[in-house]
């Protein structure tokens with residue numbers, strides 16, 4: 001049977017475009033792989049010079065992305081250069097401050113000029129600060145909001161504009177946090193100096209909400225927007241967990257997995273959301289948190 005729009009239904013329920021290259025209705029192409037893969041895709045990841053972002057770059061490259069760009073305010077360090085040397089020509093760095101909209105836009109222009117495509121953007125760069133809410137100055141709270149929320153906003157809107165220009169069914173993935181779901185129990189003050197971060201949690205809740213709303217706005221264009229909420233991941237940013245003498249006790253009490261995750265353990269969730277396997281997945285959050293999400 002040929003649909004009224006000229007497309008041919010696949011045996012698996014999908015619809016192949018008759019010209020084999022372009023779907024007229026947002027349906028997957030007949031040529032779409034059933035493997036979860038980033039084959040041929042060009043992915044930009046903010047804050048990928050270290051920590052979670054760098055591990056995501058590693059995961060994208062391991063899953064056949066053709067080029068990964070780190071958009072990071074810092075210069076590349078030893079770990080980034082090591083990964084780069086394992087993937088000659090496939091991992092690049094562009095110096096970008098995500099709070100600067102013009103810098104974000106020109107970095108995406110440079111990627112498209114070099115590769116003629118952009119398939120996915122991970123808005124991952126972020127910072128934290130931990131102390132009692134009453135001890136934060138307005139300037140400190142504004143800095144957290146500027147980098148975490150406005151940085152994510154700048155990157156997501158710039159990517160969506162680029163996807164529209166390129167007529168690409170692009171994927172945007174934001175790094176939220178389990179802290180977006182509620183107060184971060186495990187870093188509460190229980191006889192130690194650690195405290196949750198009220199402004200950080202609020203920025204992450206804003207990001208999760210932004211992903212859902214943008215997903216609705218851009219669904220008509222087949223631009224997908226999702227988020228991932230990591231739990232406790234072993235990076236520079238989680239110093240407040242590592243340094244807490246009672247963290248193990250708290251984890252046993254709350255029945256969380258009694259360890260921090262390696263950043264690489266997040267890779268599968270991001271790779272899935274960036275891949276064509278997720279062509280009908282938009283507006284969701286995936287918690288990767290070692291049972292913390294079950295609290």
Ligand SMILES: NC(=O)c1ccc[n+]([C@@H]2O[C@H](COP(=O)([O-])OP(=O)(O)OC[C@H]3O[C@@H](n4cnc5c(N)ncnc54)[C@H](O)[C@@H]3O)[C@@H](O)[C@H]2O)c1
Nearest residue numbers: 047051052072073097098125126177230232233235237238
């Ligand atoms: N580590 C955790 O346990 C954890 C848990 C939940 C969520 N997260 C989130 O994961 C993301 C990555 O965190 P991480 O743990 O890898 O931290 P990290 O400090 O190791 O890495 C953050 C990266 O972002 C970059 N960055 C900071 N400000 C920037 C700016 N203005 N412009 C461009 N780049 C900038 C830094 O240079 C750095 O490379 C953050 O959004 C963080 O909130 C982390």
